[in-house]
Amino acid sequence: MTVEQHDLQGNVLCGYGFPLASFACVRVREASAGRRLLAELRPRLTDATSWGSSPPPCAINLSIGWQGLRALGLPDAMLEHFPEELRAGMAERADLLGDADDAAPGHWQEELEPGRVQLVVTLSGRDAAGLEQARATLRDALEQAGPDVGLEHEEPTAVIAAPGEPLAREHFGFADGFAQPAIDDPRAGPYNKPGQGTPRGERRWKPIAPGEFVLGYRDEDGILPGAELGPLGRNATFTVLRKLEQDVAGFRAFLDEHADERGPEWLASRLMGRWRDGTPVEASPEAPHPSWAGEPRGRRLNNFRYGGDPDGHRCPLGAHVRRANPRDGLGWGGTLTRRHRIIRRGMPYGSPLPDGATDDRADRGLMFVCHQASIARQFEVIQGLWLADGDALGLGDDTDPIVAGPRPTPAPGKFTIQGREPRFVGPLRRFVTMRGGEYLFTPGLAAVQALAGGAARA
Amino acid sequence: MARELCVLTPILPDHREALAAGLAGLPEGEASPLARVPGTHFARWVLAPSLRPPMDPGRETAYLVFAVEFDHRNATAYLEDLCRRLPEEAGRVWRHCAGYPGAVDHLFVSWLLAHRVDPGFSIVAFPSATVAEIREALALRARLAAFALAAQRFPAERLRQAWREHVGAE
């Protein structure tokens, strides 16, 4: 059956593509006030129904962390069916995720510290006026719900404008957000492009079962995830929110320091596994192809495999995109990767650092957001086993050179560029530092109604 | 060369909690008493609380599982070494089991061997490497990585010096 778009929240299976968003952290001090807020918000939440050619000015969505579910007064009998990792909260998983040293929960930003995030209302705007409209809507709902709920904190984000470029960028300068899983549902967005699914045979790709991302539908093993949550789980997903601070000046300095005669851009492409414009190194190791990004259906942008490059001579084995989505790179086709995909909806925050500028120490980075049916099986496997560690990929202690910090071992962290003349790059430093976040439950709209206690807005 | 031993000894009635507490109190990591037997790759103590026959819920017995992979030439040699190196701890653990002969000596070794579980099917990733060889190899690997990072781009005349510094004497 196809996914029920009128009940699923928007921006999960199909991205809004809005340039502005703000993550509003709401605190619930009293359960009935919290439920009143949910009742006020419910009719204003944006579902997954297609907009056709006319997007609304804004969109509003809701996710709830474990502390939020408890603050809403959910009975224990319901609470105990939520997955272990959600109940534990992201801070408790820091060791697994590699959130250590400066990224450890003890160092997180105050407003996002462990246990603090309860409700996250995502406000998205097609422009500044749209975003303001969404803010006003939230303010209004908060007022109606009374003094026992409050907006604690907002994290504003904005797509980094790159005039003339077909793909948006993130702060290190890489094209981002365009590689998403292809989903086996006729209306699940525009992502069914070659290379987005699970590798099948020599050249084909199989879209992924919707149950890998939305509860209540069959997943890749034919099972219904979230069955234990009952109706509360229908059309829900689980969301990971992480504020990832990026040391742009540090990354640029590292590239300059470690570049060889092939230059810093070449080195950057090896660390990422894509050239800055998105051209995959596996498909085009020599140089980027600016035209690929603009091709209809991204014909070549994502349509590649690693099976023909088992030694990493084209794309290094430890490159970021090769770790984050190994495709057929773990052996046995896509068998060991098809159940570990995530949908990413992150947005950059902070002003870009101009090329060549000295470090202004401004706060900038990525509000990382991803959706999946199982945080433990999907996000945590990627982050914990493939990025913050290298052993699953045969790389021992070598971590992802861009998004992870080196492991706390006596030997320095390194990155190997495999080849006939290999290069060993290091010692590695941390360029991305986790500043706080949480694991969240993103319910379907009927479930929001149920959580509100059925109290409808007049 | 790694060999294995697995021993199942029945726990005396009412001794389970004391045994569990005793095991929980053992220091971990390199301070583990089991570390005192050189040539021990892995070792574990596991309390199997109730092994009951499928159709007979009333007849339960708890067992202590001891499983170890070692370099000694056979299980007897390993157990004799265990007796020499950690007689106190071994006694404190196994005295909670039925048939413990009262002291950690040759009778103790025979008693454990009598409760040995036959090896059936095993997967062994590195059958012929000793603990010492593995540790040496890992340390060398770290030194080679340090050499690779530091010296890879050096000209020929500096390379040999760097090799000596990072990897060790030629």
Next chain:
Amino acid sequence: METVGRWTAITVITPMPRWWDATLRANFRRLDRRRRRGRRSRIMSNLERLSFISFAHWSPVRLPSGRYLVFQSNFNGAAKQYVEAFARIVTWGMRGLWAGATGVPGPLPVAAFEAYIMDQRLPVDHYYCAYPEASTKMVLAALELRERHAALQRRLAPLDEAASAAAMRAFLTDNQRRI
């Protein structure tokens, strides 16, 4: 389940009927004979490719209360991923070991098998490893490096500077996946 560094210990003890005990013992004897004759099975090749196990054992045991299959493993990574990889890649191996044991679901669908193992695993009361910060893959790479390094050292001594440097660079290239 207990972990030490990169290692996790799993112990699962499953009751089994007489006939499965007899089947297993006969199968194990046969596998042992084949191994001594140097024959490798596909199961062993797949297991080696997966290489996150150092030592794992399946041992049949006869106790006064009945017959049991004692499964013990030392492995790297998350338990669920370990069980999943086993179930998907070595499916027939898993059937061959557990099909006749009492209460064990088949390896596919993975979820049921995973749930069984995670549920039935015994808490480990004490776990020791002599090389906790190294995984199976790292140990295998290190052992290989050690042999090749010894060979290199023998060759280096009489070489001049240029030849020596070339030999060292060639060594790094040949061993780039192991370092």
